[in-house]
Amino acid sequence: MISENEIWLLSYYRSSEIVGAMFFGRIARLLRPGPVQADVMQHFADEAQHARWFTECMESMDVTPVKLPVAYQDDYLATAGVPTNFMEVLSITQAFEKRILNTYAQHLKADTTPSPVRRTLERIMRDERWHVQWVRQTLRDLEPQYGKETIERTLQRHMDADRETYGRFLQEHSERVEFLARAKGAA
Amino acid sequence: MTDAMRRLVEKIAEITRRPSEDVRGDRPLRELVQDSFSLVEMVIELQETFSVQINQSDFARVVTVGDLITLFESRLSATP
Numbered sequence: 001m002i003s004e005n006e007i008w009l010l011s012y013y014r015s016s017e018i019v020g021a022m023f024f025g026r027i028a029r030l031l032r033p034g035p036v037q038a039d040v041m042q043h044f045a046d047e048a049q050h051a052r053w054f055t056e057c058m059e060s061m062d063v064t065p066v067k068l069p070v071a072y073q074d075d076y077l078a079t080a081g082v083p084t085n086f087m088e089v090l091s092i093t094q095a096f097e098k099r100i101l102n103t104y105a106q107h108l109k110a111d112t113t114p115s116p117v118r119r120t121l122e123r124i125m126r127d128e129r130w131h132v133q134w135v136r137q138t139l140r141d142l143e144p145q146y147g148k149e150t151i152e153r154t155l156q157r158h159m160d161a162d163r164e165t166y167g168r169f170l171q172e173h174s175e176r177v178e179f180l181a182r183a184k185g186a187a
Numbered sequence: 188m189t190d191a192m193r194r195l196v197e198k199i200a201e202i203t204r205r206p207s208e209d210v211r212g213d214r215p216l217r218e219l220v221q222d223s224f225s226l227v228e229m230v231i232e233l234q235e236t237f238s239v240q241i242n243q244s245d246f247a248r249v250v251t252v253g254d255l256i257t258l259f260e261s262r263l264s265a266t267p
Binding site: 022023026027030074077078081082083084085086088089150154157 | 223224226227228230231232234235240241242243245246247
């Protein structure tokens with residue numbers, strides 16, 4: 001049995017994966033052909049696939065995803081500001097992907113998480129770990145162009161914005177995500 | 188209008204798929220784009236086209252089309 005709160009949260013994850021896919025699809029279009037563009041394309045293909053897996057997971061439990069007008073990224077950009085170059089796009093992505101990984105890991109710790117959701121989250125997290133890795137490596141590769149210090153400062157700013165956004169998310173949806181806060185080892 | 192300004196207005200019109208007359212200096216940028224992601228695309232594409240680099244703190248002061256043109260013009264004139 002899946003709770004209404006969990007249906008909402010899975011729908012929220014699903015909506016955020018769709019928005020992530022669309023964003024990276026648009027970024028890929030702007031890049032020159034090469035290995036970085038290939039990674040960006042893999043990234044947006046993964047995000048689209050994740051949205052599909054969440055849909056399938058919910059359908060396997062006889063529930064329909066809720067169509068949500070908002071995604072996590074909307075609030076994210078409002079707090080962190082509009083990234084103006086590829087390095088800033090990657091920096092904001094790094095903060096975002098780490099948050100997603102932590103949130104999914106937290107969700108796995110909840111005793112009430114149904115098996116299909118557990119399997120889906122574990123499957124998605126494998127890709128998300130790769131996302132964090134390729135973005136981290138590409139940011140290192142961009143150091144000669146943007147400067148190591150500038151990149152580190154930008155990452156720090158985006159991590160701060162991430163904490164602010166996530167704090168607001170928890171406050172706004174406290175009733176829906178309360179079961180995550182009660183999960184084992186919750187911060 | 189300088190040549191650089193004209194080229195910027197034309198490029199913004201092309202990216203936002205609007206007539207150049209819509210790209211007025213006093214117009215808030217948010218009115219020209221659908222969402223934040225479109226704004227990201229536009230700013231990155233303009234930098235690629237004009238070979239200039241800006242960052243988030245530069246862009247934080249930009250509200251109108253005129254602000255954006257002024258920012259890009261300052262970078263273009265600084266480029267040797």
